[in-house]
Amino acid sequence: MATTRVNPVDKHDVRRRALAESALRTLGELGYAKASLREIATNSEFSHGMVHYYFADKLELIVYCVRYYKETCVTRYDGVVSASQSADELLDAFAAKLCETIVDEAPMHRLWYDLRAQSMFEESLREAVTQIDRTLESMIWRVVTRYAELGGRAVTVPQHAAYGILDGVFQQALLAYLGSDAPEAALDALRSEVRTLVPLLVG
Amino acid sequence: MATTRVNPVDKHDVRRRALAESALRTLGELGYAKASLREIATNSEFSHGMVHYYFADKLELIVYCVRYYKETCVTRYDGVVSASQSADELLDAFAAKLCETIVDEAPMHRLWYDLRAQSMFEESLREAVTQIDRTLESMIWRVVTRYAELGGRAVTVPQHAAYGILDGVFQQALLAYLGSDAPEAALDALRSEVRTLVPLLVG
DNA sequence: CGGCGTTCTGGACGATTGTCAAGATTTTTC
């Protein structure tokens, strides 16, 4: 029956997503290098052979996982963009959201930075990393341009630079958040720096 | 004799430095995770047992290596700082030096970013990473404050933020330089962005 | 020269890795 029959491709992908969701927990905990396929499988409801049934090798799994996670990531700030009525409101909401995701999803973010660093050594990771990086760049660009628009001004730095800047301070905050024994201070610094820097990017 | 007799501690450290110098080549080529102690030893004039004679374990070796390399790194821009007579000259020289080090030492830089990412997972790396990060921060700060001074203005962003910004765009440039098939474009973008952004950091 | 501490070698160890394959189990199809 066409109604009950599930497209095998979809079913296959549903399983891959379930696997990815489990794997992301272990990957976020151990990082790319130290997370073995066995450890990933053990910390999940699946057997280690099943991982290989759905993914050709470790790289394919990891790339799929990060792609899967970042998929939900790139719309994170679209809510605050469309909800904010003024430039200041947008800025505060944006900064708050940045801090929120550091607190809630620090393991995922460090995994992303890990993978991006690995892509500088591992050729086969580059395509996925480049693609994700581009979507993150336009995500940031939507925030910055909307901020400028609400303030009746124009952005004075190129899209590429805007992302580089905010990614830099975000990464710094993540590092400090995970490393220091005063995580709150890292968040405060990030909040304050975003409020200082974003206005600099518009005329 | 006190004059001819070499301090054993010094001799020991001379050897460690020689080992580090060799190891850095392999580490820069393969990255932290994929560079095994055997591979490091093979690509050097030393045996793999000797690595363990001078370093307790892999982590100690890697930390020593990156510390050793960054030691020579943190004074990279001091020359342009003291030589430049005007703000514009400093800016150009700084941007040029950034591009130069990407071309000449890309493997070392990606190793640093690799190690910094690993420190978000591996507790025992954090102290060294944090310390290096601080010295890089003040290195950048010397450049930015001198630039402001030469222009008769003051820096309007905190030291921490200035480093975050420039590290962000530098990392982006390194990624693009290593990843794209048009490395020159990445350098051009970096140059242009530095010339756009640094002026934004001063009043 | 002989003894001794330092330096260095190269093999061996157990553990872990990614990968694979043969068979059990389940689901689908006719």
Added chain:
DNA sequence: GAAAAATCTTGACAATCGTCCAGAACGCCG
């Protein structure tokens, strides 16, 4: 309901890893 295809389990594989160690080679001093 049987045949066929898919899904999944389990155990095994060769390779590689970090680490350790027994002993060779070295330099130094009495």
